[in-house]
Amino acid sequence: xxxxxxxxxxxxxxxxxxxxxxxxxxxxxxxxxxxxxxxxxxxxxxxxxxxxxxxxxxxxxxxxxxxxxxxxxxxxxxxxxxxxxxxxxxxxxxxxxxxxxxxxxxxxxxxxxxxxxxxxxxxxxxxxxxxxxxxxxxxxxxxxxxxxxxxxxxxxxxxxxxxxxxxxxxxxxxxxxxxxxxxxxxxxxxxxxxxxxxxxxxxxxxxxxxxxxxxxxxxxxxxxxxxxxxxxxxxxxxxxxxxxxxxxxxxxxxxx
Amino acid sequence: xxxxxxxxxxxxxxxxxxxxxxxxxxxxxxxxxxxxxxxxxxxxxxxxxxxxxxxxxxxxxxxxxxxxxxxxxxxxxxxxxxxxxxxxxxxxxxxxxxxxxxxxxxxxxxxxxxxxxxxxxxxxxxxxxxxxxxxxxxxxxxxxxxxxxxxxxxxxxxxxxxxxxxxxxxxxxxxxxxxxxxxxxxxxxxxxxxxxxxxxxxxxxxxxxxxxxxxxxxxxxxxxxxxxxxxxxxxxxxxxxxxxxxxxxxxxxxxx
Numbered sequence: 001x002x003x004x005x006x007x008x009x010x011x012x013x014x015x016x017x018x019x020x021x022x023x024x025x026x027x028x029x030x031x032x033x034x035x036x037x038x039x040x041x042x043x044x045x046x047x048x049x050x051x052x053x054x055x056x057x058x059x060x061x062x063x064x065x066x067x068x069x070x071x072x073x074x075x076x077x078x079x080x081x082x083x084x085x086x087x088x089x090x091x092x093x094x095x096x097x098x099x100x101x102x103x104x105x106x107x108x109x110x111x112x113x114x115x116x117x118x119x120x121x122x123x124x125x126x127x128x129x130x131x132x133x134x135x136x137x138x139x140x141x142x143x144x145x146x147x148x149x150x151x152x153x154x155x156x157x158x159x160x161x162x163x164x165x166x167x168x169x170x171x172x173x174x175x176x177x178x179x180x181x182x183x184x185x186x187x188x189x190x191x192x193x194x195x196x197x198x199x200x201x202x203x204x205x206x207x208x209x210x211x212x213x214x215x216x217x218x219x220x221x222x223x224x225x226x227x228x229x230x231x232x233x234x235x236x237x238x239x240x241x242x243x244x245x246x247x248x249x250x251x252x253x254x255x256x
Numbered sequence: 257x258x259x260x261x262x263x264x265x266x267x268x269x270x271x272x273x274x275x276x277x278x279x280x281x282x283x284x285x286x287x288x289x290x291x292x293x294x295x296x297x298x299x300x301x302x303x304x305x306x307x308x309x310x311x312x313x314x315x316x317x318x319x320x321x322x323x324x325x326x327x328x329x330x331x332x333x334x335x336x337x338x339x340x341x342x343x344x345x346x347x348x349x350x351x352x353x354x355x356x357x358x359x360x361x362x363x364x365x366x367x368x369x370x371x372x373x374x375x376x377x378x379x380x381x382x383x384x385x386x387x388x389x390x391x392x393x394x395x396x397x398x399x400x401x402x403x404x405x406x407x408x409x410x411x412x413x414x415x416x417x418x419x420x421x422x423x424x425x426x427x428x429x430x431x432x433x434x435x436x437x438x439x440x441x442x443x444x445x446x447x448x449x450x451x452x453x454x455x456x457x458x459x460x461x462x463x464x465x466x467x468x469x470x471x472x473x474x475x476x477x478x479x480x481x482x483x484x485x486x487x488x489x490x491x492x493x494x495x496x497x498x499x500x501x502x503x504x505x506x507x508x509x510x511x512x
């Protein structure tokens with residue numbers, strides 16, 4: 001079942017929030033420009049919640065501000081999607097408060113993000129939300145090939161283009177995508193997702209190989225995770241040097 | 257109940273093994289010299305298993321070699337203690353095989369280490385071993401104040417000096433000490449220790465504050481861990497820089 005598929009007459013409204021780290025201000029200029037060039041006839045309206053630019057130590061605003069801004073968009077019937085500004089770190093500090101305060105309109109919209117956002121996406125999935133996807137964040141516009149990444153997120157949000165994204169967790173195809181560290185930190189908590197029979201896709205960024213080995217030990221030792229139908233290794237980018245040489249690459253580690 | 261308390265006539269025999277990373281060769285010269293000067297009349301016999309010096313990629317020998325060397329010492333009645341050569345990473349790859357192959361003499365000796373060794377120490381504690389302590393490893397001789405650290409490990413191994421160490425887990429005083437990352441990676445696995453009613457002491461080395469915050473989220477979200485009687489923050493050394501400034505120190509994070 002798909003929810004939130006847009007009537008093509010209606011302009012898609014996307015709200016961007018930052019439950020973790022602060023978004024770079026130039027993203028708010030570059031992303032709408034890309035959206036306008038990709039969808040000249042039905043340009044989506046992209047609203048960057050002012051909280052995206054707030055600063056509180058490591059975070060884009062304090063816990064209450066990040067919670068409230070997420071709810072501002074999620075609980076507002078006029079928005080079709082909640083798009084994560086970026087990953088970083090911080091969703092775990094707001095997930096309980098967010099989940100307690102979501103209202104009915106929040107179920108009828110799409111949610112897209114990855115990395116740290118996987119905490120909230122996992123909680124939404126556990127709560128039965130249907131349109132929850134693992135895909136680029138707004139901040140990805142600043143990366144190499146960032147326009148293509150943002151285009152994929154928009155294609156899924158606007159048209160649910162099936163080729164655009166990996167679903168974070170999809171009942172239909174039974175797949176689930178997670179950052180390894182994020183999934184590791186959900187294991188043994190009430191937020192641990194039920195992945196029975198799913199194909200589990202794992203990726204990681206900026207970690208040393210010994211940490212990837214240790215994360216895979218943790219994930220594959222969990223009794224519930226052992227009930228997945230398979231594990232796929234996604235991208236492991238920005239691997240930091242291992243001293244001494246680890247002796248295996250990430251694919252060899254995962255096969256082991 | 258204490259086991260393995262030594263008859264003072266008998267010379268203590270300590271076997272050093274490296275289930276994780278390789279030990280530096282000079283440790284095998286410096287540690288016995290310190291032991292001789294601290295215990296001139298009853299110098300312990302310290303045997304460095306040749307496996308401590310082996311290399312297999314990241315590890316001190318492959319998984320089977322590290323498993324077998326641990327068993328060589330643990331299952332040998334003539335040894336009074338298994339002392340971990342160092343932390344690093346690797347115990348999780350051998351813990352299942354080690355625990356399946358331990359025999360009766362392994363219950364009548366002491367085990368001392370920390371950091372990555374916490375995986376094996378937790379498994380030994382879950383299996384009912386009594387003399388399991390969180391304390392310096394042989395490799396600590398190379399650190400600042402390394403002689404004092406090694407002296408504390410020896411004082412506990414030889415005399416069970418109560419002031420020398422934090423017990424990793426002790427039924428008598430109901431305390432438990434863990435590296436945060438190691439405990440996090442045990443949560444939700446069959447190796448998760450039962451810490452009901454224990455005071456839990458947590459420490460970490462060489463991690464950024466956002467990671468410490470994330471680890472404490474994971475640990476305190478676990479339903480079983482919520483049954484500890486309290487949490488103490490131990491040393492957090494070598495904290496790596498956080499970009500941006502995290503906005504709290506480790507003590508403020510733990511209180512939160």
